[in-house]
Amino acid sequence: MDYSYYPGCSLKGSASSLDRDVRKIFNLLGHNLLEIPDWNCCGALEYGGKELTNLSRENIRKIEDGPCEIIAPCPACYKNLKDANKDFNFKTNFTVLHPLELFDKELLASLKVKHDLKGMLFTPYYGCVLLRPEETAIKNKYIMEEIITFFSGEIDGEKVRDKCCGASRLFASKMVTEKLSKLLLEQSKGIIVVFCPMCHMAMKMFSKKRKVIYLTDLLLYVMGEKKFL
Amino acid sequence: MQQTDYIIELAGHKKEDLSVCLGCRICASVCTVNDLEINANPQELLMNLFLGLNVDKDDPLVRFCTNCYRCTSACPWQIRIPDIVRGLRENLSTGSVFEHAIIESINIWGRMYEPYVFLRASLFVLKDGWARHMFRMMEYVINIVRSIHVPHKVKRI
Numbered sequence: 223m224d225y226s227y228y229p230g231c232s233l234k235g236s237a238s239s240l241d242r243d244v245r246k247i248f249n250l251l252g253h254n255l256l257e258i259p260d261w262n263c264c265g266a267l268e269y270g271g272k273e274l275t276n277l278s279r280e281n282i283r284k285i286e287d288g289p290c291e292i293i294a295p296c297p298a299c300y301k302n303l304k305d306a307n308k309d310f311n312f313k314t315n316f317t318v319l320h321p322l323e324l325f326d327k328e329l330l331a332s333l334k335v336k337h338d339l340k341g342m343l344f345t346p347y348y349g350c351v352l353l354r355p356e357e358t359a360i361k362n363k364y365i366m367e368e369i370i371t372f373f374s375g376e377i378d379g380e381k382v383r384d385k386c387c388g389a390s391r392l393f394a395s396k397m398v399t400e401k402l403s404k405l406l407l408e409q410s411k412g413i414i415v416v417f418c419p420m421c422h423m424a425m426k427m428f429s430k431k432r433k434v435i436y437l438t439d440l441l442l443y444v445m446g447e448k449k450f451l
Numbered sequence: 452m453q454q455t456d457y458i459i460e461l462a463g464h465k466k467e468d469l470s471v472c473l474g475c476r477i478c479a480s481v482c483t484v485n486d487l488e489i490n491a492n493p494q495e496l497l498m499n500l501f502l503g504l505n506v507d508k509d510d511p512l513v514r515f516c517t518n519c520y521r522c523t524s525a526c527p528w529q530i531r532i533p534d535i536v537r538g539l540r541e542n543l544s545t546g547s548v549f550e551h552a553i554i555e556s557i558n559i560w561g562r563m564y565e566p567y568v569f570l571r572a573s574l575f576v577l578k579d580g581w582a583r584h585m586f587r588m589m590e591y592v593i594n595i596v597r598s599i600h601v602p603h604k605v606k607r608i
Contacts, residue, residue, distance in 0.1 A: 231562050231563035231565070232563075234562070234598060234600075235563070235565035235594065235595045235598055236565060236591040236594050236595055237591075237594065238594045238595075238597060238598035239590075239594055260605055261562075261605070262557070262561035262562060262605040263557045263561060263562045263563050265557070266553075266563075267518045267537070275463070309463075350517075350518070350519040350520055350521070351518075351520070353524075354519070354520035354521065354523060354524045355520050355523045355524060355529060355531060356524060356529065357529075385483075385486075386483040386486075386517050386519035386521070388483070388517045389517075390517050390518045391515065391517050393547060393549035393550065393572070393575075393576070394546070394547040394549065394550055395514065395515060395547075396579055396580065396581070398487060398515050398517065401486075401487055402483065402486060402487070402517070405486065423591060426587055426590070427584050427587050427588065429587075
């Protein structure tokens with residue numbers, strides 16, 4: 223199946239490994255990601271002006287004849303695109319999807335498993351924007367837990383899964399991010415699994431020896447495309 | 452235009468949207484800023500804006516709100532307080548050098564060009580004690596270097 227793809231600025235720079243891995247997983251699943259031509263930044267959480275939803279509206283308009291399902295792996299881009307899709311009446315009906323929304327038990331069962339996660343402990347960490355506000359949140363709010371337990375991994379960190387790591391203030395007020403991230407790290411165990419490039423940066427920065435990985439790393443490890451987690 | 456009207460318009464709200472606030476303060480009870488042991492009360496901020504009072508740069512939410520939307524999620528009316536705080540920050544020009552660099556980059560090229568943002572904000576990053584985190588940041592620096600490209604010039608809207 224073909225999807226329109228909105229990588230966003232982080233995935234073209236500091237989170238380019240996530241971009242590479244998302245493309246790889248979609249390729250392995252037999253899907254094509256067609257990058258939206260000439261996309262502009264969605265404004266993430268920094269832009270406060272009225273232009274915020276206009277930026278995402280223009281990005282959706284640029285799809286023209288492309289597939290109507292839009293994949294946006296960055297949670298901030300996903301939220302802004304979803305808001306814009308809701309606020310404007312486009313001629314075509316578009317659907318904004320996060321890669322996590324494609325996973326269900328049927329799809330997981332169809333994957334070729336090379337390594338399982340037996341004996342490994344994980345804290346799935348969603349952060350804020352994937353779960354809130356309700357109208358832009360992902361449908362299945364326990365999908366990361368389902369993926370990890372499907373491959374026999376153990377779960378911890380129920381308390382922290384939806385708390386805030388303060389990543390949006392990382393380069394504005396480091397104290398805030400440092401305090402919040404350390405609080406989450408203290409209250410969780412095992413490897414931290416995230417899908418947000420900013421949460422990844424914040425948690426990794428203050429995690430000392432704890433491992434912080436993207437869910438894509440975990441999936442590629444399970445499929446045998448990566449040797450280590 | 453008064454600060455209140457401007458901010459509410461920036462956040463895509465109407466003033467009437469704020470009038471539904473019941474004053475239950477559930478937003479304050481879940482606010483992430485309070486995890487930092489700083490007293491923040493989103494309901495009070497809404498009330499001040501509704502009454503047309505000016506909110507200043509030192510308000511705890513203007514300084515520390517992390518856009519986590521826990522308040523919105525808990526609010527019986529789902530009022531998007533973080534969007535209002537973002538409007539306030541824009542209005543009061545409270546952004547850090549780093550945030551200004553991101554917005555400049557978007558205005559010039561239509562996207563965030565990370566090499567420009569980091570160069571522009573390098574002094575701020577060093578001053579803020581980031582040097583001791585450089586080792587942990589190497590993964591991101593390597594990703595930026597590996598994906599380095601000439602800035603893409605997006606056609607203006």
